Amino acid sequence: MGKKITHEENPHHLVMGELVDFLSGDTLSDTHDERYHQKLARFLVETLGYDRESIEQNRDVVIRANGQAAKLSIDFLVSVRGQVAMLVKYAPGSLVTRRLSNLALSRIIFPYQIPVVVTTNGEDAEVIDGHSGKVIGQGLSDVPGLNSQVLRALPENPLPVASSLFDKASRIAFACEIDGSCSVNDDFKCSSWYCYPSNKSKKE
Numbered sequence: 001m002g003k004k005i006t007h008e009e010n011p012h013h014l015v016m017g018e019l020v021d022f023l024s025g026d027t028l029s030d031t032h033d034e035r036y037h038q039k040l041a042r043f044l045v046e047t048l049g050y051d052r053e054s055i056e057q058n059r060d061v062v063i064r065a066n067g068q069a070a071k072l073s074i075d076f077l078v079s080v081r082g083q084v085a086m087l088v089k090y091a092p093g094s095l096v097t098r099r100l101s102n103l104a105l106s107r108i109i110f111p112y113q114i115p116v117v118v119t120t121n122g123e124d125a126e127v128i129d130g131h132s133g134k135v136i137g138q139g140l141s142d143v144p145g146l147n148s149q150v151l152r153a154l155p156e157n158p159l160p161v162a163s164s165l166f167d168k169a170s171r172i173a174f175a176c177e178i179d180g181s182c183s184v185n186d187d188f189k190c191s192s193w194y195c196y197p198s199n200k201s202k203k204e
Contacts, residue, residue, distance in 0.1 A: 065174035105117075
């Protein structure tokens with residue numbers, strides 16, 4: 001039997017009652033965001049074919065950068081053949097503004113690169129190749145299912161994330177998700193999918 005997560009644990013959203021979590025059976029506060037979360041959980045299982053047991057939801061991740069640390073939650077991590085193959089991050093509003101931060105998150109949760117990154121507002125989605133940073137799908141219909149070619153082509157051994165890339169991704173994720181600014185520091189500028197060293201540092 002699922003546990004009950006009370007109103008007090010989610011005080012900053014309009015609560016319209018209670019609902020039962022599709023994956024865990026827990027009783028949750030019924031909010032607009034939670035309804036989208038439930039919609040996405042059902043979509044992953046009922047439309048895309050993933051087993052409930054292969055989906056981890058609301059994983060807490062600690063981001064460390066520049067001597068600071070903060071925690072945030074990842075909506076869904078989907079495993080295929082024993083490795084996490086897809087990250088699904090929900091947030092209302094624009095998808096474009098989440099591209100950089102979600103790609104960065106896919107590089108710091110595990111020692112390996114999560115291959116597929118899905119950014120969604122519950123109605124629309126962008127699918128990103130975690131290795132290249134390129135958009136490979138638009139819309140919920142392009143989110144790869146269990147038997148998709150994208151996931152069938154995954155290497156047996158996931159590719160590790162280099163320490164230098166991990167450090168850069170941590171700083172990007174902290175700036176975008178925690179500070180809310182996406183300005184990493186004086187030595188880096190954000191460019192499309194990745195932060196590259198700028199040609200001229202402000203320190204010079």
